[in-house]
Amino acid sequence: xxxxxxxxxxxxxxxxxxxxxxxxxxxxxxxxxxxxxxxxxxxxxxxxxxxxxxxxxxxxxxxxxxxxxxxxxxxxxxxxxxxxxxxxxxxxxxxxxxxxxxxxxxxxxxxxxxxxxxxxxxxxxxxxxxxxxxxxxxxxxxxxxxxxxxxxxxxxxxxxxxxxxxxxxxxxxxxxxxxxxxxxxxxxxxxxxxxxxxxxxxxxxxxxxxxxxxxxxxxxxxxxxxxxxxxxxxxxxxxxxxxxxxxxxxxxxxxxxxxxxxxxxxxxxxxxxxxxxxxxxxxxxxxxxxxxxxxxxxxxxxxxxxxxxxxxxxxxxxxxxxxxxxxxxxxxxxxxxxxxxxxxxxxxxxxxxxxxxxxxxxxxxxxxxxxxxxxxxxxxxxxxxxxxxxxxxxxxxxxxxxxxxxxxxxxxxxxxxxxxxxxxxxxxxxxxxxxxxxxxxxxxxxxxxxxxxxxxxxxxxxxxxxxxxxxxxxxxxxxxxxxxxxxxxxxxxxxxxxxx
Numbered sequence: 001x002x003x004x005x006x007x008x009x010x011x012x013x014x015x016x017x018x019x020x021x022x023x024x025x026x027x028x029x030x031x032x033x034x035x036x037x038x039x040x041x042x043x044x045x046x047x048x049x050x051x052x053x054x055x056x057x058x059x060x061x062x063x064x065x066x067x068x069x070x071x072x073x074x075x076x077x078x079x080x081x082x083x084x085x086x087x088x089x090x091x092x093x094x095x096x097x098x099x100x101x102x103x104x105x106x107x108x109x110x111x112x113x114x115x116x117x118x119x120x121x122x123x124x125x126x127x128x129x130x131x132x133x134x135x136x137x138x139x140x141x142x143x144x145x146x147x148x149x150x151x152x153x154x155x156x157x158x159x160x161x162x163x164x165x166x167x168x169x170x171x172x173x174x175x176x177x178x179x180x181x182x183x184x185x186x187x188x189x190x191x192x193x194x195x196x197x198x199x200x201x202x203x204x205x206x207x208x209x210x211x212x213x214x215x216x217x218x219x220x221x222x223x224x225x226x227x228x229x230x231x232x233x234x235x236x237x238x239x240x241x242x243x244x245x246x247x248x249x250x251x252x253x254x255x256x257x258x259x260x261x262x263x264x265x266x267x268x269x270x271x272x273x274x275x276x277x278x279x280x281x282x283x284x285x286x287x288x289x290x291x292x293x294x295x296x297x298x299x300x301x302x303x304x305x306x307x308x309x310x311x312x313x314x315x316x317x318x319x320x321x322x323x324x325x326x327x328x329x330x331x332x333x334x335x336x337x338x339x340x341x342x343x344x345x346x347x348x349x350x351x352x353x354x355x356x357x358x359x360x361x362x363x364x365x366x367x368x369x370x371x372x373x374x375x376x377x378x379x380x381x382x383x384x385x386x387x388x389x390x391x392x393x394x395x396x397x398x399x400x401x402x403x404x405x406x407x408x409x410x411x412x413x414x415x416x417x418x419x420x421x422x423x424x425x426x427x428x429x430x431x432x433x434x435x436x437x438x439x440x441x442x443x444x445x446x447x448x449x450x451x452x453x454x455x456x457x458x459x460x461x462x463x464x465x466x467x468x469x470x471x472x473x474x475x476x477x478x479x480x481x482x483x484x485x486x487x488x489x490x491x492x493x494x495x496x497x498x499x500x
Contacts, residue, residue: 002073003065004449005234006441007054009079009163010242011100011264014053016061017441018072021454023464025438026067029060036097041104044097047085050163051170058230069232074452075171075225076238076444078245079163081186084138086149086211087166089159092174096146098163099138106137109205118204123278125191125198127285127297135162136188140205153208160211162186164239168222171236176223179213181295182244185287190215192287193276195295218244218289219447238447240289242440243267247298248289249443250408250434251465253458256396258404260385261440262413264311265349266303268388270396270404273297277399281391282351289443291450291458299395301350301388305343305359307413309377312343319370327418330375338363339376340490348491351391357495378419383487386426390484406430410439417471425475426484435466 003026008015012035017028031053036044062069082101087094099105110130113122119130128134139160143150152158161169162183168176184190184197189207191198197212216222222236240248243261247269250259255273260266271288276297278285288296305312310326313319320326340362342348347355361373393403406429413419414433424431436442449455473480 002454003067003071004445004454005058005061005072005075006445006448007058007075007077007167008441008444009050009054009077009167011080011102014050014057015441016054016057017438017445018061018065018067019442019445021449023436023442023446025436027061027064029057029064031057043100043103045083045100047087047094047098047166050098051167054167055229062230069225069230069234072234073454074237074448075234076448077164077167077236078240078242078440078444079167079183081162081183081241081243082133082135082138083163084135084142084160085163085166086139086142086158086160087169088152089157089174092169095149095158096142099142101133103138104132105141106132109137109140113204116204122188122201125193125201126185126188127192127276127278128186128188129284130188134186134188136201136205136207139207139211143207153211156210158211159213161213164241165213168236168239171225171229172223173226177213178216178222180216180218180239180289181287182218182241182289183239184215186241192285192295192297195293217292218248219291219450221451235448235452237449237451238444240444240447243269243300244286244289244298245443245447246410246440247271247443248446249439249441250410251462252408253462256401256404257408258389258392259408259410259439262306262381262409262411264306264308266306266381266385266388267300268385268392269298269300270392271296271298272399275399277395279391279395280398281394282353283391283395289447291447299392301391303381303384303388304346304349306381306384307411308345309341309343309380310413312345313374313377317370317373319374326374326378327416329371330378330418333369333371333375336376336379337368337372338365339368339372340486341373341376341380342490342494343377343380344494348495351387352491352495354495360490360494362490362493378416379422381413382419382423382426383484385423386484387487389427404429406432408432408434410434410437420471421474424471424473426480428473428477428480430473431471432467433469433471435468
């Protein structure tokens, strides 16, 4: 047997998973990551802790699988995107904590870019909206605020990377400074049409080019893990940001195929092939995981609060003892009884982009109970995802494509049958849960396997993908439209300014 090892470095934890060549999980290990909140709106990680936990879980996963590094054909990396690390090339020490993707300290720089009229240029070159979410403004902040950083950067003494680059550097003992196109496309510094760092964007943010990693396809030979780390050298053959990796792991290789990841938030991506499509419905364009030098794209939308609404029911309302109890409580009533929950705890993401919106519970009556609120909270995840898919379908049709035929799902909350059935009802298309829901790590493993000859082509990977359960729409289309209209009405009430 040959095996593939995937390093899945996420926002809340570092995980490592050993897969066999059939794409099945053999063993996994996980360690939580410390979250640092220096002030309101700031989120940081200790990059050295990320490395320590990632290495520890890789060793543990191999031990649990009962194999050695000699049995591993290739290693793939998938990571929390946009999180920014700058380190000293000589010592390998970070100059500051990593600035996490959720961090908002880059907003003043974004406001300046908008004021300079660069919004359209940035979107045309990168596919992104100007937002502090992306890495470029985080990197600028580090250069401007860490003493001596800009001078060191201009002298070529520092290296910038997203988490994948940081891990590759550590795994190769500083021999390789590289990233893949999917991670590079999230920096606001990368021209996705040419797959190159963009001189105009670097100038706009005052970023020295010498900081940047080289950029490779997502499936490529990046180098080898140093033998002293895991006991034997392993080829690093796959790298992709978590959402693009999940799209790949779901075998969504052709235009029009869509996956939705139900995590703390929800991330929906639709593959658009070689076609760069600018959304007119509040979505962004991003590079998909690529197996060649040919650019491939996806349209992406993000729901800020997905599974986090269940955590709020547990920790904020004390409505349930554990997250897994939400389905039982929600199913204790036949419907939400007219209650609507809009979980805009941190504003509303795509396709609304209402940062000032705040959470609301609407439609309460004397008969409303915690069970109704729990059901409405669960339904809010599906409502938000349905709004995303409808926006994607409008973009696809406008670009001459066809409406989405099915939705492939993954992530922790996709195990909730009630939620998945309601999602299918709202969308009017099949919702398909795969046999392996660890699709983020699986995508990285598949990319690594392609680069090292374990797999010959994408068709072979498509044949490995298997459905565990299909949820078919049961609600009449007219009723589904009425429910979506109720949701949109609730959203409008949520974003209405006081006194308006």
